[in-house]
Amino acid sequence: MLFKETDLPGIGKKFSVITGNKEKVAVIIHFSGKREIYFFDKNDFDEPACAFSLNEDEAAQLGSILMGTYFKPEAQDEKEMFMKNLVIEWVNVDSGSCMINKSIKELEIRKRTGTSVIAIIRNNETITNPSPDEIIKVGDTLVLVGNKEQIKRFFETFYPKCNLR
Known part of the structure; x- marks a missing residue:
């Protein structure tokens, strides 16, 4: 990708980018905060095919989308706090498990541990949001959600001899 920065006296700066696909985009950032974005056809870098303007907030939002970090400021802190406490764990049910041939309800998984079974992977099929009456079978993979303590x-409850955790 080719990148060029140019000072525009009395206006601001111009940034021109030519991508690996030979497409050109130019961005003019005014001292006022206004942004003008110009798109050019591959065969004509002189006249823009399309242009639009953004204010500072719109430009910041578009930039975060392009960077893959789009967020809504008022909800971001809540999402981060929620995600820090969230754990998703995959548990393989082997032939020695005490859970075999018992339902989620019978095992009282949520009541006893606080974790929720959000899916069961069985024979290359996924049972999402399984019913409490779903019977756990040998070879199942349980997908659990909870916080670290619940997991x-x-x-501790269903694999007490396992010292991995």
């Missing part, structure tokens, strides 16, 4: 409690 730890799950292993």
Whole structure:
């Protein structure tokens, strides 16, 4: 990608980018905060095929989308706090498990550990949001969600001899 920065006296700066696909985009950032974005056809870098303007907030939002970090400021802190406490764990049910041939309800997984079974992977098929009456079978993979303590409690309850956690 080719990148060029040019000072525009009395206006601001111009940034021109030519991508690996030979497409050109130019961005003019005014001292006022206004942004003008110009798109050019591959065969004509002199006259823009399309142009639009953004204010500072719109430009910041578009930039975060392009960077893959789009966020809504008022909800971001809540999402980060929620995600820090969220753990998703995959648990393989082997032939020695005490859970075999018992339902989620019978095992009282949520009541005893606080974790929720959000899916069961069985024979290359996924049962999402399984019913409490779903019977756990040998070879199933349980997908659990909870916080770290709840996941730890799950292993202490259903895999007490397992010292991995």
